[in-house]
Amino acid sequence: MADSEHSSSDETSFDSSEESSKKTEHEFSEDEETLIIRMYNLVGERWSLIAGRIPGRTAEEIEKYWNSRYSTSE
Template sequence: MADSNCSSTQTSSHSADSGKRGSSKVEFSEDEETLVIKMYKLVGQRWSLIAGRIPGRTAEEIEKYWTSRFSSSSE
């Protein structure tokens, strides 16, 4: 349980930053971002599979994060 409290603390600190930038941007921790990138390389845009590896995240959140973070750099 201590581990989950630690990770939620990291996530909530990122969420506090998102309020300053606008509520449309989804914030992820460094660990979550690294995992999303690795999983994307393995399975592509299968957001539900990626979400299954990140507790508390939905496929929609991950897709929105990916699109906002990486889609403009790949075009």
């Protein structure tokens, strides 16, 4: 009985950590957002250059974030 309780708690903690990693993938901190805006104003759409300044973020993540947040359809 103790083994089954232990394994179910392991699965629960794995699921919650998996969900939190997906959540942080799309959420940017205020500092990250500020840096992205400042870098964009300096270098434009050079996403890999911007991503190089933010540990753990890819150019694709930053571009998707920018386009979803600041894209203008004219």
